[in-house]
Amino acid sequence: MHYSSVPNTYEGFVKAFHPRSGLDLNFYKQNQMQRRIMSFMSSHGYQGFPEFLKALDEDKTLFDAFFKHLTINVSQFFRDTNQWKTLQEVILPKLTQRKTSLKMWSAGCSGGQEPYSLAILMAEHFPQVRPTILATDIDENVLKQAKDGIYKENDFVSTPPAFLQKHFTPTDKGYQIKDSIKRMVSFQRQNLLTARFETGFDFIACRNVVIYFTEEAKEMLYQKFAESLKPGGILFTGSTEHLFGMNHLGLKPMSSFFYQKQA
Ligand SMILES: C[S@@+](CC[C@H](N)C(=O)[O-])C[C@H]1O[C@@H](n2cnc3c(N)ncnc32)[C@H](O)[C@@H]1O
Known part of the structure; x- marks a missing residue:
C-alpha cells in the first residue's frame, strides 16, 4: 500500500483504520478519540497519520497496544x-x-x-x-x-x-x-x-x-x-x-x- 496516499487528517485515518480493525471511529466522539489517538502517537514517536498507519500494519504488538488504548478496558469486580x-x-x-x-x-x-x-x-x-x-x-x-x-x-x-x-x-x-x-x-x-x-x-x-x-x-x-x-x-x-x-x-x-x- 502507498501510505503517502492516506491523507494526513483524522478523517483519513478513521477511514483507513476501519477495514484494519473493524472499528468505525465515526461512532465515537471525535474530540476525545482524536485526543487519545494523538497522545498515543506522540508517546510512541509518530508525527503523522500515514507513518503511524504503516507502523500499525507492520507491528502487531503496537496494533494491539493501540487498540487497547482506544477501547479503554478499565474494570473491577462489583464496580460501583x-x-x-x-x-x-x-x-x-x-x-x-x-x-x-x-x-x-x-x-x-x-x-x-x-x-x-x-x-x-x-x-x-x-x-x-x-x-x-x-x-x-x-x-x-x-x-x-x-x-x-x-x-x-x-x-x-x-x-x-x-x-x-x-x-x-x-x-x-x-x-x-x-x-x-x-x-x-x-x-x-x-x-x-x-x-x-x-x-x-x-x-x-x-x-x-x-x-x-x-x-x-x-x-x-x-x-x-x-x-x-x-x-x-x-x-x-x-x-x-x-x-x-x-x-x-x-x-x-x-x-x-x-x-x-x-x-
Ligand atoms: C471501560 S470498559 C467497561 C467494562 C465493564 N462493563 C465495567 O463497567 O467495568 C469498556 C469496554 O467496552 C469495550 N468496547 C468499546 N467499544 C466497543 C464496541 N464497539 N463493541 C463492544 N465492546 C466495546 C472495550 O473493549 C472495553 O473492554
Missing part, C-alpha cells in the same frame, strides 16, 4: 458498590420472582470482572435460579484475560472479602476464578455497533462502554438493547449514563441506572 447493592436487594428479587432461569448479558465485559460479578451474585443470593450469562467485547485481548480468569489485587477493591476467599484460588500469577463460577459465563467477540443481537434477555448490563460514543451511536445501541430485552427485562447502565430523552424506546427508569422494558 451501591449499584450492585440495589441490584441484589431491589432489582433481582423482583426479576427472579416465579423464574427458574434468567438470560443475562454483560455487553462490553472487558476482562470478565462484570459477568463474573453477576455469576457470583446469582450463585450467592439466588441459587434457585439458573442463569445463562453471555459476555461480549470487541477487544480480543481482554476476552483472553476473561477466559484465563486471573486477576490482580486491585480488581477486588469493591469485592466483599468473603467472595474473594470463596470463589478465587490464589496462584503465582494472581487470583484465579473457580470453575464453578467460570462455567456460568460464555465469552464472545462482538462489536456492539455493528452486530445483530440475540433476543429474549431478562437482563443486560452495559456499563462504562458508551462514554465515548456519539449521541446517535448511543441511541441506536439503546434501541437495539430495548429490542433484545423481554418485556419486564432490565437494562443496567454505568454511573454517568442516563437515557434522557429516550422515552420512545419503551425503557422506564426503575431506580437510578436500572431501566425496565415495558410490556
Whole structure:
C-alpha cells in the first residue's frame, strides 16, 4: 500500500483504520478519540497519520497496544458498590420472582470482572435460579484475560472479602476464578455497533462502554438493547449514563441506572 496516499487528517485515518480493525471511529466522539489517538502517537514517536498507519500494519504488538488504548478496558469486580447493592436487594428479587432461569448479558465485559460479578451474585443470593450469562467485547485481548480468569489485587477493591476467599484460588500469577463460577459465563467477540443481537434477555448490563460514543451511536445501541430485552427485562447502565430523552424506546427508569422494558 502507498501510505503517502492516506491523507494526513483524522478523517483519513478513521477511514483507513476501519477495514484494519473493524472499528468505525465515526461512532465515537471525535474530540476525545482524536485526543487519545494523538497522545498515543506522540508517546510512541509518530508525527503523522500515514507513518503511524504503516507502523500499525507492520507491528502487531503496537496494533494491539493501540487498540487497547482506544477501547479503554478499565474494570473491577462489583464496580460501583451501591449499584450492585440495589441490584441484589431491589432489582433481582423482583426479576427472579416465579423464574427458574434468567438470560443475562454483560455487553462490553472487558476482562470478565462484570459477568463474573453477576455469576457470583446469582450463585450467592439466588441459587434457585439458573442463569445463562453471555459476555461480549470487541477487544480480543481482554476476552483472553476473561477466559484465563486471573486477576490482580486491585480488581477486588469493591469485592466483599468473603467472595474473594470463596470463589478465587490464589496462584503465582494472581487470583484465579473457580470453575464453578467460570462455567456460568460464555465469552464472545462482538462489536456492539455493528452486530445483530440475540433476543429474549431478562437482563443486560452495559456499563462504562458508551462514554465515548456519539449521541446517535448511543441511541441506536439503546434501541437495539430495548429490542433484545423481554418485556419486564432490565437494562443496567454505568454511573454517568442516563437515557434522557429516550422515552420512545419503551425503557422506564426503575431506580437510578436500572431501566425496565415495558410490556
Ligand atoms: C471501560 S470498559 C467497561 C467494562 C465493564 N462493563 C465495567 O463497567 O467495568 C469498556 C469496554 O467496552 C469495550 N468496547 C468499546 N467499544 C466497543 C464496541 N464497539 N463493541 C463492544 N465492546 C466495546 C472495550 O473493549 C472495553 O473492554
